[in-house]
Amino acid sequence: MIRSVLFLFLLVFYLLPFQGLITAPVLAITAEEQLADPDLEYRARGLSKQLRCLVCQNQSIDDSDADLAKDLRAEVRAQILAGADDKTILTNLQERYGDYVLLKPPVSLATTLLWATPILTLILGAGLILLARRRKNVPAPPPDRPETSPDAREAKSEAQSPPPVSLPIFIGIGGICIAGAASLYWFVLGTPHLPAQPLSSRTAEISQTTGAAQKQLQARQEAYEAARENSQKQPENIGAWLSLALASAELGKTAEELAALRTALRLGKGDIAIKSMLAEALTRAADGQVIPEARQLVAETLQENPREPRALFLSGLALMDDGDYQGALDKWGYLVEISPVDAPWLSMVATNMQQAAKKAGIEATSLPALSEQTLAEAAQMSAEERTQMIEGMVEQLYQHLQGNPQDAPGWQRLARAYEVLEQPEQALEAWLRASEVGTNDLKLQIEVLERLMEAGRDEKKSVQIAEQAQAPLARARAIQKDNPEFLFFAGHFARLAGDIETAQQSWQSLLKSLPPESETARLLQAELDKLVP
Amino acid sequence: MARSITHFLPLILFAILAVIAAIALVMTLSGERKISELPSALIGKPVPVTELPSLTDAQAFVKIDGTGNAPYMVNFFASWCAPCRAEAPALAILAKEIDIIGIAYKDKPEDSRKFLADFGNPYARIGIDNAGNAGLDWGVYGVPETYIISADGIVLKRHAGPIDGDNLRKIFLPFIASLKAQ
Numbered sequence: 001m002i003r004s005v006l007f008l009f010l011l012v013f014y015l016l017p018f019q020g021l022i023t024a025p026v027l028a029i030t031a032e033e034q035l036a037d038p039d040l041e042y043r044a045r046g047l048s049k050q051l052r053c054l055v056c057q058n059q060s061i062d063d064s065d066a067d068l069a070k071d072l073r074a075e076v077r078a079q080i081l082a083g084a085d086d087k088t089i090l091t092n093l094q095e096r097y098g099d100y101v102l103l104k105p106p107v108s109l110a111t112t113l114l115w116a117t118p119i120l121t122l123i124l125g126a127g128l129i130l131l132a133r134r135r136k137n138v139p140a141p142p143p144d145r146p147e148t149s150p151d152a153r154e155a156k157s158e159a160q161s162p163p164p165v166s167l168p169i170f171i172g173i174g175g176i177c178i179a180g181a182a183s184l185y186w187f188v189l190g191t192p193h194l195p196a197q198p199l200s201s202r203t204a205e206i207s208q209t210t211g212a213a214q215k216q217l218q219a220r221q222e223a224y225e226a227a228r229e230n231s232q233k234q235p236e237n238i239g240a241w242l243s244l245a246l247a248s249a250e251l252g253k254t255a256e257e258l259a260a261l262r263t264a265l266r267l268g269k270g271d272i273a274i275k276s277m278l279a280e281a282l283t284r285a286a287d288g289q290v291i292p293e294a295r296q297l298v299a300e301t302l303q304e305n306p307r308e309p310r311a312l313f314l315s316g317l318a319l320m321d322d323g324d325y326q327g328a329l330d331k332w333g334y335l336v337e338i339s340p341v342d343a344p345w346l347s348m349v350a351t352n353m354q355q356a357a358k359k360a361g362i363e364a365t366s367l368p369a370l371s372e373q374t375l376a377e378a379a380q381m382s383a384e385e386r387t388q389m390i391e392g393m394v395e396q397l398y399q400h401l402q403g404n405p406q407d408a409p410g411w412q413r414l415a416r417a418y419e420v421l422e423q424p425e426q427a428l429e430a431w432l433r434a435s436e437v438g439t440n441d442l443k444l445q446i447e448v449l450e451r452l453m454e455a456g457r458d459e460k461k462s463v464q465i466a467e468q469a470q471a472p473l474a475r476a477r478a479i480q481k482d483n484p485e486f487l488f489f490a491g492h493f494a495r496l497a498g499d500i501e502t503a504q505q506s507w508q509s510l511l512k513s514l515p516p517e518s519e520t521a522r523l524l525q526a527e528l529d530k531l532v533p
Numbered sequence: 534m535a536r537s538i539t540h541f542l543p544l545i546l547f548a549i550l551a552v553i554a555a556i557a558l559v560m561t562l563s564g565e566r567k568i569s570e571l572p573s574a575l576i577g578k579p580v581p582v583t584e585l586p587s588l589t590d591a592q593a594f595v596k597i598d599g600t601g602n603a604p605y606m607v608n609f610f611a612s613w614c615a616p617c618r619a620e621a622p623a624l625a626i627l628a629k630e631i632d633i634i635g636i637a638y639k640d641k642p643e644d645s646r647k648f649l650a651d652f653g654n655p656y657a658r659i660g661i662d663n664a665g666n667a668g669l670d671w672g673v674y675g676v677p678e679t680y681i682i683s684a685d686g687i688v689l690k691r692h693a694g695p696i697d698g699d700n701l702r703k704i705f706l707p708f709i710a711s712l713k714a715q
Contacts (some may be wrong), residue, residue, distance in 0.1 A: 067639075068674060071665050096581070096672035276554030412683045 004478045036351030044077050103418035118185045125179030223247045254285045272301040276310040289320035325360030340416040410439030435472040445476035456496050466497035484513045573691040581670040585660030595660035599686025604712045605632040607680040611640040612648035614676045620695035621652040627653035635659040
């Protein structure tokens with residue numbers, strides 16, 4: 001089942017031009033700077049938003065790309081990791097950089113006037129109202145010069161219109177407006193105990209028109225709308241529900257994400273890939289606590305596939321919750337062991353292991369080689385040094401594989417390392433070696449086929465690739481006979497080789513196994529139509 | 534009478550604001566009020582205790598703390614900073630009057646050495662602050678930045694930006710002379 005879900009995604013991504021739907025948010029902060037623990041990172045972001053970037057002056061350090069802002073962000077995170085609370089961190093920075101580093105001015109003698117302005121305005125307004133009332137009660141002053149004739153006096157008083165009552169009313173209304181505006185200002189924007197409102201958060205709320213962040217939010221919103229519509233149109237399509245879950249997660253709509261994942265899980269009849277996704281979403285929704293339902297899902301996932309990284313990570317987290325630090329360390333140690341060298345979750349796992357080790361009182365040196373320190377060192381390296389480090393690891397691995405050519409996971413790791421080094425040809429070769437020795441590993445064979453498919457995009461090599469793909473395809477079919485995914489691969493590589501007839505046959509029979517109204521079927525039909533010149 | 538005051542009230546308020554604005558503008562234009570001047574929190578406080586590897590002696594450390602028997606200056610510089618080159622002549626003059634401790638901020642040691650070879654070395658001692666941590670402790674915004682420290686380790690003055698001939702004559706030399714006179 002897991003394969004067919006993957007297959008749906010694969011098909012969609014292959015057939016649709018990839019339009020950069022998933023883009024990173026435009027942030028000053030880079031991934032390397034962030035703390036692995038989401039709670040601590042959340043705190044760090046909150047603090048960063050309250051601190052002024054001293055060289056740009058009207059940006060918070062969270063928004064600024066300046067070097068100093070970067071240093072300050074690192075300092076905030078270092079102090080958080082050292083266990084300082086928010087107030088202490090702000091005070092520490094204030095001691096070095098002065099009040100100016102705080103975006104919200106503190107109440108002090110120098111800022112009294114600033115904070116008191118609304119109150120003073122209020123008093124001014126009240127004063128004007130009083131003045132207006134007094135004026136109303138005072139009769140109009142008698143004319144200071146005797147008039148020559150009653151007629152002339154009459155004419156003059158008429159010429160003096162508008163009537164005298166209009167001025168007090170005018171002042172009174174003005175006073176009420178000023179007083180009202182002042183108290184509004186004070187209670188909504190001005191009191192010292194209100195949280196700081198850095199420019200970025202305000203503009204994000206106000207401006208709905210420009211800015212990359214806005215566009216991205218809009219794109220996410222649109223993707224979400226589309227996914228929701230799609231899932232309603234095709235309530236039986238797992239891919240649609242998974243897309244909806246993804247889009248909801250991006251927008252932080254946790255409840256919808258969970259609902260979509262549950263539906264997908266029901267449709268997928270307990271597919272473990274979806275199970276672990278749901279477990280992760282539940283954990284995220286519970287602020288990092290692995291609730292019983294998530295634990296159940298994790299247990300079920302690991303029963304079926306003891307190497308599922310997400311589930312392994314979550315099970316370690318659950319053990320941490322229970323206070324079994326050694327158990328958590330073992331789980332995560334195993335996860336590190338089986339993960340490829342460039343797996344994106346490694347740094348997060350390493351940080352968590354460090355914390356677990358600290359709590360358990362275990363010396364950090366007894367941890368596996370990929371400690372936080374190593375990773376931090378790697379992060380500080382220049383691109384050149386990093387490449388050197390990976391090359392060193394590749395060399396070691398290569399030597400090891402010369403002695404143990406039957407080590408399929410080893411070849412897999414080597415292939416991934418080559419991919420990181422952007423040496424696609426060596427990578428492909430390593431994949432093919434992995435496929436040769438890992439004949440029983442269906443997942444591996446499919447991974448190899450995917451790599452071949454990717455490599456086959458290069459038209460100059462397509463025929464050669466199609467040939468190379470035959471062996472892995474045969475191995476995959478030997479492991480699992482009628483997986484519709486293989487029909488897709490068979491058709492694809494046949495087309496690459498120029499064998500239109502086989503391609504048609506494979507895809508025709510694949511089409512029969514698909515629900516006729518589904519999007520996938522429609523896309524496949526379109527590809528089939530293209531086969532005929 | 535009351536009526537004429539309310540009549541003129543807005544005008545009076547406007548006039549007061551206009552006068553305040555005009556004073557601020559004149560002060561800014563004449564250079565008396567510096568809108569770009571950045572406040573420092575360290576003035577009047579003890580120096581942040583700083584210990585850095587020495588640029589000139591790989592085994593030694595440069596330590597800045599409250600102990601000392603004469604006032605001194607601390608100057609943050611970097612080879613990549615153009616204004617630091619501009620203030621090199623001023624520092625050379627100041628070095629005759631007072632000890633200057635240099636801190637090579639976010640700079641590779643070999644680059645710092647080349648910089649000093651090219652533009653002269655006014656420093657009594659030089660510490661390496663490659664990561665910029667000392668800069669954070671001192672509240673440095675950017676290089677160059679100069680601090681004057683009293684003999685008992687209190688930060689007396691801070692100057693952000695290059696020391697040019699004008700503020701050398703008007704600020705630094707008189708200030709150092711007054712320190713020595715004490």
